[in-house]
Amino acid sequence: xxxxxxxxxxxxxxxxxxxxxxxxxxxxxxxxxxxxxxxxxxxxxxxxxxxxxxxxxxxxxxxxxxxxxxxxxxxxxxxxxxxxxxxxxxxxxxxxxxxxxxxxxxxxxxxxxxxxxxxxxxxxxxxxxxxxxxxxxxxxxxxxxxxxxxxxxxxxxxxxxxxxxxxxxxxxxxxxxxxxxxxxxxxxx
Amino acid sequence: xxxxxxxxxxxxxxxxxxxxxxxxxxxxxxxxxxxxxxxxxxxxxxxxxxxxxxxxxxxxxxxxxxxxxxxxxxxxxxxxxxxxxxxxxxxxxxxxxxxxxxxxxxxxxxxxxxxxxxxxxxxxxxxxxxxxxxxxxxxxxxxxxxxxxxxxxxxxxxxxxxxxxxxxxxxxxxxxxxxxxxxxxxxxxxxxxxxxxxxxxxxxxxxxxxxxxxxxxxxxxxxxxxxxxxxxxxxxxxxxxxxxxxxxxxxxxxxxxxxxxxxxxxxxxxxxxxxxxxxxxxxxxxxxxxxxxxxxxxxxxxxxxxxxxxxxxxxxxxxxxxxxxxxxxxxxxxxxxxxxxxxxxxxxxxxxxxxxx
Numbered sequence: 001x002x003x004x005x006x007x008x009x010x011x012x013x014x015x016x017x018x019x020x021x022x023x024x025x026x027x028x029x030x031x032x033x034x035x036x037x038x039x040x041x042x043x044x045x046x047x048x049x050x051x052x053x054x055x056x057x058x059x060x061x062x063x064x065x066x067x068x069x070x071x072x073x074x075x076x077x078x079x080x081x082x083x084x085x086x087x088x089x090x091x092x093x094x095x096x097x098x099x100x101x102x103x104x105x106x107x108x109x110x111x112x113x114x115x116x117x118x119x120x121x122x123x124x125x126x127x128x129x130x131x132x133x134x135x136x137x138x139x140x141x142x143x144x145x146x147x148x149x150x151x152x153x154x155x156x157x158x159x160x161x162x163x164x165x166x167x168x169x170x171x172x173x174x175x176x177x178x179x180x181x182x183x184x185x186x187x188x189x
Numbered sequence: 190x191x192x193x194x195x196x197x198x199x200x201x202x203x204x205x206x207x208x209x210x211x212x213x214x215x216x217x218x219x220x221x222x223x224x225x226x227x228x229x230x231x232x233x234x235x236x237x238x239x240x241x242x243x244x245x246x247x248x249x250x251x252x253x254x255x256x257x258x259x260x261x262x263x264x265x266x267x268x269x270x271x272x273x274x275x276x277x278x279x280x281x282x283x284x285x286x287x288x289x290x291x292x293x294x295x296x297x298x299x300x301x302x303x304x305x306x307x308x309x310x311x312x313x314x315x316x317x318x319x320x321x322x323x324x325x326x327x328x329x330x331x332x333x334x335x336x337x338x339x340x341x342x343x344x345x346x347x348x349x350x351x352x353x354x355x356x357x358x359x360x361x362x363x364x365x366x367x368x369x370x371x372x373x374x375x376x377x378x379x380x381x382x383x384x385x386x387x388x389x390x391x392x393x394x395x396x397x398x399x400x401x402x403x404x405x406x407x408x409x410x411x412x413x414x415x416x417x418x419x420x421x422x423x424x425x426x427x428x429x430x431x432x433x434x435x436x437x438x439x440x441x442x443x444x445x446x447x448x449x450x451x452x453x454x455x456x457x458x459x460x461x462x463x464x465x466x467x468x469x470x471x472x473x474x475x476x477x478x479x480x481x482x483x484x485x486x487x488x489x490x491x492x493x494x495x496x497x498x499x500x501x502x503x504x505x506x507x508x509x510x511x512x513x514x515x516x517x518x519x520x521x522x523x524x525x526x527x528x529x530x531x532x533x534x535x536x537x538x539x540x541x542x543x544x545x546x
Contacts, residue, residue, distance in 0.1 A: 011448050033377055036463065047374075064338070077229075077232040078232065083231075089229065089230070089231040089308070090229055090231070090353055090354045090355070091225075091231055091232035091353055092229055092232060093223065093345070093351040096345055096348055096351055096358070097345075107355050107358065110355060110356055110413075110415035111359065111414045111417050112414065112417065113349070113359075113414075113418070115346070115347055115348075115416075116345075116346075116347065116350075116358075116359045116360070117417060117418060117419050118418065118420045118423075119333075119349075120344070120348060120349075120359065121337050121342055122343055123337070123338075128225040128343065128344060128345075131226035131341055135226060135228050138237075139228075141237075142449075173483060
């Protein structure tokens with residue numbers, strides 16, 4: 001068999017499956033090379049995906065709306081939407097709740113789905129809201145200490161202890177990181 | 190743990206055994222997990238990070254699923270040792286090049302590792318030689334269960350396991366299979382293959398993950414989607430496709446043997462010749478030539494070499510490994526000389542003593 005594009009023998013037999021019905025091609029090595037390298041692939045950088053998509057969120061919003069959205073900050077970790085858009089990384093688990101309206105379209109864009117159907121932790125945690133609350137309280141405590149608002153810091157410390165003591169954090173065995181407090185030992189296994 | 194000891198050993202994924210090991214190097218699964226009561230890494234303070242490391246270090250080193258794990262405080266490691274663990278695929282580039290409190294617990298047989306304070310608080314990975322995703326899943330699922338008994342993971346009823354980047358949310362799972370596809374590269378079919386894989390949401394990366402070039406014709410195929418499908422489905426999606434890719438590669442090899450046997454044999458022999466005689470050689474050239482030799486061994490064109498030896502050479506000739514093995518720090522040009530010397534000594538067994546610089 002001769003090459004379909006020149007007189008040399010056809011040594012490559014290509015079946016093109018993309019686009020409509022399969023097409024057969026019988027070509028020599030040179031023409032096969034030419035054919036196969038015709039469409040240069042775009043550089044794929046999966047790592048850049050979140051950043052790109054995060055920036056895409058800007059599309060479809062007026063500058064004013066976007067500026068307002070950018071300033072919104074998660075009450076738990078303090079990350080602003082602007083910061084997330086720029087770095088493509090979220091600040092804490094609560095961001096998924098707080099920025100749900102903005103994140104859901106992004107998540108659908110990436111995964112095509114919005115419902116987890118895989119593995120679940122065996123122990124029923126009920127809700128991890130109390131754990132999330134610890135993130136906020138510890139942040140506020142740090143700020144209070146830095147601002148020398150000791151009365152406020154003391155109240156916050158009590159609140160943290162209360163949540164930690166209630167067993168809501170049985171998992172992490174987290175102790176208050178303020179010096180001088182008793183460090184409850186994590187449950188031994 | 191002594192890294193020097195590790196440098197001389199040979200990890201699970203380099204073993205060169207297991208199903209389809211002429212083409213499939215290794216099967217790997219990783220899970221991304223976060224503590225529920227700490228901010229993600231980007232918002233974690235220095236104190237948070239130290240505390241996360243303390244908590245997780247305590248938990249992961251208690252996981253007794255087989256041998257005891259070795260914990261390495263990555264923050265205290267020299268740059269060369271971090272690079273070494275990265276080349277060995279025991280830590281990611283992010284963990285190697287990051288800052289602050291972070292660490293890794295390593296299985297002594299290198300069948301897996303647990304990274305702390307990477308992009309997520311915890312990244313668990315399990316590796317198997319050859320094509321064996323099922324075993325990898327059973328192992329990693331068990332480790333995850335053991336940890337979950339002691340840790341409250343950030344989990345949401347609707348979205349599943351919550352991760353720092355929305356690209357990992359849901360299962361937090363990345364299933365990847367590393368393949369050696371030299372014949373598809375030679376016959377220039379590789380780009381086509383990648384384009385069709387991307388259409389079905391599979392990602393293709395080089396030997397060293399995101400952004401790395403496909404050195405030595407090694408490619409990792411992995412799932413892009415992590416939400417809305419079960420772990421079993423995701424494993425099936427990648428696992429079902431691999432035999433097809435293997436088939437393509439085998440056909441391309443058959444084609445080369447049939448249609449241009451002399452060219453192929455010449456290419457393989459020249460590659461082997463250069464590796465056995467070069468006096469200075471870069472890492473890139475080494476990878477490129479080793480790739481041809483590896484295929485030559487699989488096709489029976491070279492008979493005095495074993496696949497595990499070759500798999501090792503791919504890793505041992507990387508910059509940090511080379512320096513670890515020789516025991517001295519070397520600049521690029523000295524490394525190239527040392528690499529050539531190392532290759533000569535490994536590939537010319539009969540005259541390895543008389544073959545001095």
